[in-house]
Amino acid sequence: MNWQSITFDWNQARAFLVTAEEGTLSAAARALGLTQPTLSRQVAALEQALGVTLFERVAKSLVLTEAGLELVEHVRTMGDAASRVSLSASGQSQQIEGLVTISATDLMAAHVLPDILAELRQKAPGVEIRLLCTNSLSDLRRREADIAVRHVQPDHPDLYARKIREAPARIFGARSFVEGHGRKLTRADAPTLDFIGFDNNEELVVYLRAFGLDVSEANIRLSSPNGVVAWELVRQGFGLSIMADEIAARFPGIVPAFEDVDPITFPIWLVTHRELHTSRRIRTVFDHLAEGLLRVRPERRAR
Structure with a gap:
């Protein structure tokens, strides 16, 4: 079929594309902020307009038919073109007003960014400002966010990144947990201690071992993909976990867990799309975040 000779509604095309990428109607509806019946109607309307079946239901997932596989590449190309137009238009804006979406981890959004954003106001x-709280990497090229605070360097040429600094982190726990053992803890105690997991327990074990701790996933008996919740579990004495010094320093009841384990550092990167960086609005927020994140330092704490 010659898809290029057919015109159809872009909302329907976008509904089809996101459904193809997400694999289920429910996941696609969440991604687009639509109800599942609305999304289903849009996909069905596109199938009716084209006179083809685009999906087959297999178990609980949707699988593209041959016609769907052929169409999805055309629609993806259209979506990329639409994103480039939007980025170019946003990049030319010289007004310091309007919406800017910032992607950051929930812990940074809750405990580091508020002071910086108060000055921005x-x-x-x-x-x-709209804060997109996620522990995964937002796709800036698809405008999931305008600016992202990341801990890894982006490698795509369309993205502009500035490394702000290296931030120290160590293993912390509630004072009641750490001092409840009747003596100072050392790394030799690690195999017998409980740790609190965040998003990926397997990854957390790798980080803990980088501190020289002999632990496994069996040591992680409580976890939450929500960083704020996981940190609250640490605060309430359920176990230990890794935290940036600048966040842990905000909680008087939190202390470093081990006297013989040195801190490690992790990078803080600020990232935006190259075209968005020419927008006065985006540039203003980007530069303000960079300045504010550079100033953040943990207070000195006594054991």
Whole structure:
């Protein structure tokens, strides 16, 4: 079929594309912020307009038919073109007002960014900030966010990144947990201790071993993909976990867990799309975040 000779509604095409990428109607509806019946109607309307079946249901998933496989590449190309147009238009805007979406981890959004954003409201009161709290990497090229605070360096040429600094992190616990053993803890105690997991327990074990701790996933008896919840479990004495010094320093009841384990550092990167970096609005927020994140330092703490 010659897809290029057929015109159809872009909302229907986008519904089809996201459904193809997500694999289920429920996941696609969440990604687009639509109800599942609305999304289903849009996909069905596209199938009716084209006169083809685009999906087959296999178990609980949707699988593209041959016609769907052929169409999805055309629609993806259309989506990429639409994103480039949107990025170019946003990049030309010189007004310091409007929405800017910042992607950051939930812990950074809750405990580090508020002070920085309070100053931004004074500097640029016309800017509206939306915080996208996620521990995964947002796709800036698809405008999931305008600016991202990341801990890994991006490798795509369309992205502009600035390394802000290296931030120290160590293993912390509630004072009641750490001092409840009647003596100072050392790394030799690690195999017998409980740890609190965040998003990926297997990955956390790798980080803990980088501190020189002999632990396994069996040591992680409680976890939550929500960083704020996981940190609250640490605060309430359920176990130990890794945390940036600048966040842990905000909680008086939290202390470093081990006297013989040195901190490690992790990078803080600020990332945006190269075209968005020419927008005065985006540039203002980007530069303000960079300045604010550079100033953040943990307070000195006594054991």
